[in-house]
Amino acid sequence: MSGTEWAVEKEGETLAKKTLIIGGGIAGITAAQKIAQNGGAALLIEKEGHLGGNFAQLTYTFPVLADAKGIVAREIKTAQELGGIEILLQTTLESCSGEAGNFTVELRTPSGRRTEQVAAIVVAAGFHYMEPTAYTEYAYGRSAKVVTSLEFERMAAEGRLPQGQVRVVFVHCVGSRDKAKGYRYCSKICCSYSAKHAIMLKQANPEAKAYVFYIDIRALGKGYEEFIREAMEKYNVRYIRGRVAKVIESGDKLLVRAEDSLIGNPVEVEADLVVLASAMEPPQGSRDLAGILGIATDEYGFFREAEANVRPCHSSKEGVFLAGSCTQPMEIAAAVGMGGLAASEALILSR
Numbered sequence: 001m002s003g004t005e006w007a008v009e010k011e012g013e014t015l016a017k018k019t020l021i022i023g024g025g026i027a028g029i030t031a032a033q034k035i036a037q038n039g040g041a042a043l044l045i046e047k048e049g050h051l052g053g054n055f056a057q058l059t060y061t062f063p064v065l066a067d068a069k070g071i072v073a074r075e076i077k078t079a080q081e082l083g084g085i086e087i088l089l090q091t092t093l094e095s096c097s098g099e100a101g102n103f104t105v106e107l108r109t110p111s112g113r114r115t116e117q118v119a120a121i122v123v124a125a126g127f128h129y130m131e132p133t134a135y136t137e138y139a140y141g142r143s144a145k146v147v148t149s150l151e152f153e154r155m156a157a158e159g160r161l162p163q164g165q166v167r168v169v170f171v172h173c174v175g176s177r178d179k180a181k182g183y184r185y186c187s188k189i190c191c192s193y194s195a196k197h198a199i200m201l202k203q204a205n206p207e208a209k210a211y212v213f214y215i216d217i218r219a220l221g222k223g224y225e226e227f228i229r230e231a232m233e234k235y236n237v238r239y240i241r242g243r244v245a246k247v248i249e250s251g252d253k254l255l256v257r258a259e260d261s262l263i264g265n266p267v268e269v270e271a272d273l274v275v276l277a278s279a280m281e282p283p284q285g286s287r288d289l290a291g292i293l294g295i296a297t298d299e300y301g302f303f304r305e306a307e308a309n310v311r312p313c314h315s316s317k318e319g320v321f322l323a324g325s326c327t328q329p330m331e332i333a334a335a336v337g338m339g340g341l342a343a344s345e346a347l348i349l350s351r
């Protein structure tokens with residue numbers, strides 16, 4: 001069957017209704033795959049000109065340092081080759097009316113407007129990575145030697161990690177757990193990906209020294225705690241407990257000032273590069289999208305689950321489901337899990 005024939009025959013029954021999936025990151029791709037593999041039809045829209053979302057910007061993934069770009073390419077290829085998935089890039093949702101089992105959606109595509117009937121909608125709009133411009137004390141935006149963790153991923157992908165006897169400082173909780181200037185919530189995975197970055201640095205440049213400033217370590221997931229221990233014990237990454245107060249430009253170096261809260265002494269590290277683990281925030285335009293769909297967001301702008309414990313992929317509106325990091329910061333495995341769950345709910349409405 002081609003990707004545009006939507007009446008799918010399966011053991012004598014016809015599943016004629018599509019599911020609209022908004023967002024072509026790993027959560028949306030997974031939802032589309034699962035719908036197609038179970039005989040349904042998916043219309044996957046992505047606002048950018050390519051699929052993969054934030055995952056496609058990563059180099060390796062914790063906790064096993066798997067090849068991120070290779071995995072994303074494989075999953076996109078699987079989705080493209082499965083019958084039953086139509087992919088529209090540079091496409092957004094303009095309006096939505098109707099009810100569960102029978103929505104009318106209007107899309108803005110590069111070739112004009114397009115109207116579709118869909119049985120269910122999966123919102124998989126992902127997260128936005130916070131630009132830490134409010135943190136002027138960290139010299140972000142002033143010094144090219146202060147970068148975010150996402151910029152560090154790009155540096156690694158392009159083979160631009162610093163070489164020789166350099167010192168690199170990783171700063172946790174920038175914009176997270178900070179009621180004053182950022183978000184009150186914990187971004188959940190930056191303890192783990194900062195350890196990944198320190199290991200990537202040491203693998204690319206064994207002469208480098210890596211320092212991590214942390215408040216406390218949060219690494220809840222299979223193998224995550226062990227992964228951080230490996231950074232400390234196998235790669236000699238130095239973990240210092242304390243919130244960084246200031247990053248000062250000093251000639252061609254940076255001075256990182258903090259208080260070591262375990263021993264109560266001020267500490268200063270001279271660095272060649274500072275990497276800020278910034279907050280994962282709601283996707284841009286999430287409140288507008290929620291308005292079009294008639295679903296609720298939380299106080300931050302993440303999409304609100306109807307019942308977080310047992311119905312985590314149900315939005316506040318019947319027939320509209322949620323998948324991935326548009327609900328809260330999460331790792332790839334959790335986004336994949338939610339994508340599959342949302343697909344199974346959407347398929348029920350397609351029958």
Ligand SMILES: Cc1cc2nc3c(=O)[nH]c(=O)nc-3n(C[C@H](O)[C@H](O)[C@H](O)COP(=O)(O)OP(=O)(O)OC[C@H]3O[C@@H](n4cnc5c(N)ncnc54)[C@H](O)[C@@H]3O)c2cc1C
Pocket residue numbers: 022023024025026027028045046047048051052053054055058060061062063091092093124125126127128129149150153189193196283285289323324325326330331332333335
């Ligand atoms: C620096 C960094 C390192 C990380 N390292 C790891 C790691 O090692 N291991 C790990 O498990 N996780 C890691 N993560 C987390 C990982 O990136 C996420 O778990 C994953 O990207 C979530 O996938 P998603 O599909 O939910 O969202 P996203 O990847 O954000 O994808 C969402 C997609 O939806 C699209 N979209 C948004 N709004 C709309 C709209 N209105 N209409 C159409 N399309 C829309 C976006 O353009 C995007 O393509 C890291 C994150 C960061 C920031």
Ligand code: SF4
Pocket residue numbers: 172173174176177185186187188189190191192215216217218277
């Ligand atoms: S996961 Fe770690 S670094 Fe990220 S906000 Fe939570 S405690 Fe801070």
